[in-house]
Amino acid sequence: MKSGKSSFIDPLDASIPREEFKQRLYKQQLYIWSLRIFWGIGCMLFWEMASTYLVDPFWISRPSHLILRLKEWYLTGFIFPHLWITLLEMGAGFFVGLVLAIAAGLFLGTRKALSDLLDPFMMAIWSVPGIVFGPLFILYFGIGFTSKMVLVTVTVFFLIFFSTFTGVQQVNRDWINVMRIMGASQRKIWIKVILPASAIWVFASFKNAIPYTMVAAVVGELIASQKGIGYLINDASSVMDTTGVFAALFNLMLIGLILNTVIEYAEKKVLHWKREEK
Amino acid sequence: MKKQSLIQVRNIYKWFITRKSDVLALEDCSLDIDKGDFVAFVGPSGCGKSTLLNMIAGLMLPTSGSIIYQGEEIKEVNKKIGYITQHDSIFPWMTVEQNVGISLEIRKSPKNERVNEIEKFIKLVGLEGFEKHYPSQLSGGMRKRVGLARTLIYDPMAIILDEPFGALDAQLKLVLQDELLKIWQKTKKTMLFVTHDLGEAISLADRVVVFTGRPGKIKFIRDIPIPRPRDVFQIRFTAQFGELYEEIWESLKEEVSKGEDL
Numbered sequence: 001m002k003s004g005k006s007s008f009i010d011p012l013d014a015s016i017p018r019e020e021f022k023q024r025l026y027k028q029q030l031y032i033w034s035l036r037i038f039w040g041i042g043c044m045l046f047w048e049m050a051s052t053y054l055v056d057p058f059w060i061s062r063p064s065h066l067i068l069r070l071k072e073w074y075l076t077g078f079i080f081p082h083l084w085i086t087l088l089e090m091g092a093g094f095f096v097g098l099v100l101a102i103a104a105g106l107f108l109g110t111r112k113a114l115s116d117l118l119d120p121f122m123m124a125i126w127s128v129p130g131i132v133f134g135p136l137f138i139l140y141f142g143i144g145f146t147s148k149m150v151l152v153t154v155t156v157f158f159l160i161f162f163s164t165f166t167g168v169q170q171v172n173r174d175w176i177n178v179m180r181i182m183g184a185s186q187r188k189i190w191i192k193v194i195l196p197a198s199a200i201w202v203f204a205s206f207k208n209a210i211p212y213t214m215v216a217a218v219v220g221e222l223i224a225s226q227k228g229i230g231y232l233i234n235d236a237s238s239v240m241d242t243t244g245v246f247a248a249l250f251n252l253m254l255i256g257l258i259l260n261t262v263i264e265y266a267e268k269k270v271l272h273w274k275r276e277e278k
Numbered sequence: 279m280k281k282q283s284l285i286q287v288r289n290i291y292k293w294f295i296t297r298k299s300d301v302l303a304l305e306d307c308s309l310d311i312d313k314g315d316f317v318a319f320v321g322p323s324g325c326g327k328s329t330l331l332n333m334i335a336g337l338m339l340p341t342s343g344s345i346i347y348q349g350e351e352i353k354e355v356n357k358k359i360g361y362i363t364q365h366d367s368i369f370p371w372m373t374v375e376q377n378v379g380i381s382l383e384i385r386k387s388p389k390n391e392r393v394n395e396i397e398k399f400i401k402l403v404g405l406e407g408f409e410k411h412y413p414s415q416l417s418g419g420m421r422k423r424v425g426l427a428r429t430l431i432y433d434p435m436a437i438i439l440d441e442p443f444g445a446l447d448a449q450l451k452l453v454l455q456d457e458l459l460k461i462w463q464k465t466k467k468t469m470l471f472v473t474h475d476l477g478e479a480i481s482l483a484d485r486v487v488v489f490t491g492r493p494g495k496i497k498f499i500r501d502i503p504i505p506r507p508r509d510v511f512q513i514r515f516t517a518q519f520g521e522l523y524e525e526i527w528e529s530l531k532e533e534v535s536k537g538e539d540l
Contacts, residue, residue, distance in 0.1 A: 182384050183384055
């Protein structure tokens, strides 16, 4: 922080009395949030102006239209089946991918010979973004829900698998040795040491994988679908309805924002021991 | 008939085989350690002192020779020993009391008994009031104490301490040495203490085992006749300490400088 009368305080600053500290922190939060709101409104205004005076709204739509469209979508309930299917593809794909990835990561991470054997194959697969399997899955599973779910699963799987795999291999040997000397069974060592020690890695990859669930689901829908946010984007752009495209995009942003908040909360809960620094 | 020693190391050889070459880490080591002894191991880095202790812990087996612990040859992980390493091997996701009690949980002792024991050992190492804290909230010295309590609680005959205070600053080191001595006097555990610090070895131990550089051999074993209880803060300034230090260092110096030539 700059010296002098900067209004921002360092959260670790112990030189300020507690009451004053709390008050200042509260004020600071208030300040940050009002700036954020101003910024948001400002952007919207600029966009509105731009579409009035600079660019034909045919290309960039305009916020007022966007708001009306969103209102219409939500009030008539038109958006919900699409939102639901995309969320379901993401959620189901993520869940299945996660479970498989953790299981495979833990399994291979503790079997050195096998993982050495498979190493070049894993590297080969890893170097390919999961999304490229999209057209193939649509061929295999049709244009409905399943093909997108599988696409999400595959994408998520590789992201979380490699992280879990490395995490397990890097569990401190001393921890395991101490447990063995204390007479812990292999099962106990897993539950008490390997799983919690790998949790950091799994969570790190979680956060990375979340945005990709959306990428995979929406790209899958863009390739071929009859429902979902990706379908809405395709559909709107095919009739040159930029407002529709932006309205669909807005929904994606909303999903992303909510997911990240949830993940951060979950991370704090599960890795609470890591956060509680002095 | 002579009483059997707690730990008997008999003609140990340890080879490490790597792709490039085979390394002889320990050559013909023999050693007896009695119950209640405080033995320090010093020697240049890579001389195999940690290897020897890992073998006493049963984490690795000797290439030839044998180690007898409490009358039984060690052929697998030694579950009757304590093991404390330089880096905190306490679990960061467990609170102090969970860390201290983990061995009791593994050994499935009854819950109420466990609670009493945990309380007793947290008190022994002076960590009352920190039961619910996580290691990330503790200082380096406090973490060491958690490790000690976690080991003492399951009552092993002997405890291996592999450079436990290596990474700490000089003052804190002294404080913890002092506490370790007090705890040792109370519990009468056998201590196997690896250190780089010759002063630390002399302050604490009944005997100092000096290793040669690679391949590690036991060069000699020096008894430390400084009377107990010792004051680790003052002991350094006594003439006896100085003489012992000089004598052992004379011999250790050769090995350390030899190691550097390699």
